Amino acid sequence: MVPVKKTDRSQSGATIYDVARVAGVSAMTVSRVMNRNTYVSETTRDKVTAAAASLNYQVNTAARAARVGTLGVGLLYSNPSSAYMSAFLVGAMERCSQSGGQLILERCDDMRSQRNAIARLIANGADGILVPPPLCDSKSALKQLDQIGMPTVAIATGRPLAGVSAVRIDDYAGAMAMMQYLLSLGHKDIAFVQGDPLHTPAQLRYQAYLDAMAQAGLSVAPERVAPGLFTYRSGLNAARQLLGNKSRPTAIFAANDDMAAAVIAVAHGLHLQVPQDLVVCGFDDTPVATAVWPELTTVHQPIGDMARAAVDMLIEQIRRRRAGETAPVQHQLLPFTLITRESSDPAAAPDLLTG
Amino acid sequence: MVPVKKTDRSQSGATIYDVARVAGVSAMTVSRVMNRNTYVSETTRDKVTAAAASLNYQVNTAARAARVGTLGVGLLYSNPSSAYMSAFLVGAMERCSQSGGQLILERCDDMRSQRNAIARLIANGADGILVPPPLCDSKSALKQLDQIGMPTVAIATGRPLAGVSAVRIDDYAGAMAMMQYLLSLGHKDIAFVQGDPLHTPAQLRYQAYLDAMAQAGLSVAPERVAPGLFTYRSGLNAARQLLGNKSRPTAIFAANDDMAAAVIAVAHGLHLQVPQDLVVCGFDDTPVATAVWPELTTVHQPIGDMARAAVDMLIEQIRRRRAGETAPVQHQLLPFTLITRESSDPAAAPDLLTG
């Protein structure tokens, strides 16, 4: 009986050595190709790529992390209970585990506590930082990160800084698409609920509303615009203001879904049927959009995709920085989609009390 | 100029060798202590523990993973848009990154697709599986996992199986606490919105409602109980049913927050003020509880803590299994908290339309 030597391997698939053997090069060269290192001839690169593909080779991110140190992807988040943040977290998490990044979370609600939160994130091993809204619009946070040379990606900011990488949608165009839709439905008296004025996407959405009205030759009375802060609560106040007068708009476009949901609640309280008596639209297409009744017409923002893109960009930046290269600033614009549902469709929706 | 040899280290803190030196033992022994391996004398274990503490040593999970293979923590989830799932995900993710586990997600809404989802999870490298609601109540899923010897932890099931580890709260006691509170407020005519009948916590919450009423000597008319499915939508139907008659209850206890939020919406549609005309309570304390107006009195379920506990239990099981030991089945019960807010407090809440 020849004793079978138990294998010491920790991985089932192909390793870098298998690829090297098949490609007829050294493991080092395979490593270079996998890390997109530039010092490899095109011929060699092609051979390695082909070998890797034929073996279905996947880099062992754990082994890489053991050697290189963990890739700490810091996330400066606020408002963990919002649907927006949840969608973002899931996307970021998913991509991090694929790419071998380790997500490090630090909550930061308060603009004043920013500095501390950034310091804690770095102390906990962050090699780069993801900045989702609303912090993405804080110039002081972004400057602080830039000064210490920390790779950074801002997410969903309306006005990306020239020196900071960003992933976003075109909020202006998204709101404009919604307005064109409402106008095409024949609405002429459209009211607007503003978002947090400090948040640049809120500004752009509002500007698109104003421009669309002007381009259609319609005037906007001051009482047709109500301030909001993106919260359900602020939406209630705005709705009371917009629906409290004798003269009412035929449609209300809220700068996000939470506030649109609040508009529906107040409208129902006034015995107005949505959409028969009042059309209501939101923005973002977060889960509330389909949780409320009737379901909301809104602009879909691909939050998960944005999170994944941001993680990719950040990890690339960290790699480059470690390799001593200067990482280029990247700005990525993802597509939005106008989603029409019951809240704007006069033919569709039944009554709240009877179903 | 003596050239300074650049260090090759990937870690800033102490390593296993530092601890070994300080403790006067081999690195191997330190490794044994860190992995809670039993074959270490108490004296040695104490020396190592002290040395590790003095150096503030943390196991390098990346290096461990490189050697041992990644610890794949599978998560069979459904309904990613629900607030419950988001809170669970954040907790699980946080703990996984601390413990060196890699979270592997697989969606599974449909009971029929279970088998496939489990197979995919394993194909993607899961070494153990976390089963949150509603799948935690699927005996077939749990049995399938048991048969293939896969470490499993069920979360928030009302009736944990003897052979499967579980983390949960006492749903019966939680609902009972809510009922005692409502009874102490003087309510005698309390209605109930049931949760998904296939979900064991829904059954327990309902049973507590019935028992509390009986113990208080109050009868429950059939029209005071409405079926629901835990969704906002089903809560609207239930509320219409409960509030449609001339005779109305003074309080409605819904088996979760989403349905309680729907009850409030319908009540407002009927010009009933909450809590003045009707008290409304929920269960779980998910974000909707504080997003709606008035804010919901509810039972807090520590979802994040439950996720963290479940991850710890699962990782421990996987480790034991790899070490060839049999992992004991563990059942952990976490505490709930009754949270009283405006929706049950007659003194607190103002009117929907005037704020």
Place this chain on the structure above:
DNA sequence: CTGAAAGCGCTTACAG
């Protein structure tokens, strides 16, 4: 542009 050697921090598989 490419490779041989050494090492990351940890654990497996022995041997005592």
Place this chain on the structure above:
DNA sequence: CTGAAAGCGCTTACAG
């Protein structure tokens, strides 16, 4: 119960 040796899969730091 404890340790010396070898190895996990990958990358750093050289050298050519």
